[in-house]
Structures are given as C-alpha cells and as structure tokens.
Amino acid sequence: MNKLRRLARPISYIVTVGVLALSVHLPAVHAAVIGTEAVVSAQQAEFDRTRVQSLLGRAEIKQQLLAAGVDPSQVSERVDALNDNEVHQLAAKIDQLPAGGDALGVLVFVFIVLLITDILGFTDVFPFVKKPVRR
Structure with missing residues (x-):
C-alpha cells in the first residue's frame, strides 16, 4: 500500500501532463472544393x-x-x-x-498527285482507276 501511495504522485503528474498535452488546441485545417x-x-x-x-x-x-x-x-x-x-x-x-506541315498533309498530297497521274494514264498505281482507252 505504501508503494502505491509513493507511485501515485508521479503517475498523477504524468497523467496531468498527458491530459494537458491532448487538450492543446491545434488550428483546424479548412478544406475547400476545387x-x-x-x-x-x-x-x-x-x-x-x-x-x-x-x-x-x-x-x-x-x-x-x-x-x-x-x-x-x-x-x-x-x-x-x-x-x-x-x-x-x-x-x-x-x-x-x-x-513545314505534317505527315498527313504530305500523304494526302502524294495520294492526290498519284491519283491524277493515274487518271491521266501516266502511271498505273491504283487498280480501281479506269484507264483511258489508247488508240
């Protein structure tokens, strides 16, 4: 029993300090919607x-x-x-x-040039182009 009374005072100090430390007010963080x-x-x-x-x-x-x-x-x-x-x-x-242009523009330009030359009969690149009849 004496031992318990001797330890009561230091334990009460520790508990008091702990409660005070927990009760210290920290500023609240305010979050907002972005x-x-x-x-x-x-x-x-x-x-x-x-x-x-x-x-x-x-x-x-x-x-x-x-x-x-x-x-x-x-x-x-x-x-x-x-x-x-x-x-x-x-x-x-x-x-x-x-x-300078992009690759798609260059490809479209080359396709149109080849299509026109194929229609005129200078090249034979595309099979879907009807060739002019040669006499």
Whole structure:
C-alpha cells in the first residue's frame, strides 16, 4: 500500500501532463472544393509548358538559338519562370506560326498527285482507276 501511495504522485503528474498535452488546441485545417476550372487550367498550363519545352529541345531550335547567341539552358530556365498565362500565350502564338506541315498533309498530297497521274494514264498505281482507252 505504501508503494502505491509513493507511485501515485508521479503517475498523477504524468497523467496531468498527458491530459494537458491532448487538450492543446491545434488550428483546424479548412478544406475547400476545387472547381473544375482550376483543375483544367492547371493541367492546360502544365501541358503548354511541356509542349514549349519539347519544342525548345528540338535540334533545329537549339541550333537557331546558338546561332543567335542564346544559351538553350537559359531559355529553358526562363520558360520555367513564366507564369501560367504567359506560357499559354506563348503556346498559342507557336500554334499560329506557319510550319513545314505534317505527315498527313504530305500523304494526302502524294495520294492526290498519284491519283491524277493515274487518271491521266501516266502511271498505273491504283487498280480501281479506269484507264483511258489508247488508240
């Protein structure tokens, strides 16, 4: 019994400190619903940023930058420093610039040229084209 009374005081101190530690008020975390526009704009900005970085990573672009005396790594750092709106404007401007064309356009052009030459009888590429009768 004496042993229990001797341990009661230190145990009561430990329990008191524990209860006080648990009762310390921590600030509440407030969560909010993120709108679809915020998610889409963040994804669009990331997509635009990677697209601009991939364009700057092309060999032809790097050669042109070096010819102009600009370090490509410095350009990459500056693109990373742009805010989302500026990156979107840059990507939109790149889309508006004329380009060399895409592979689909070239294939359609070659198909039409071969079709016309086949119709005129200069080539025999497509079996579905009726050949002109030669006299």
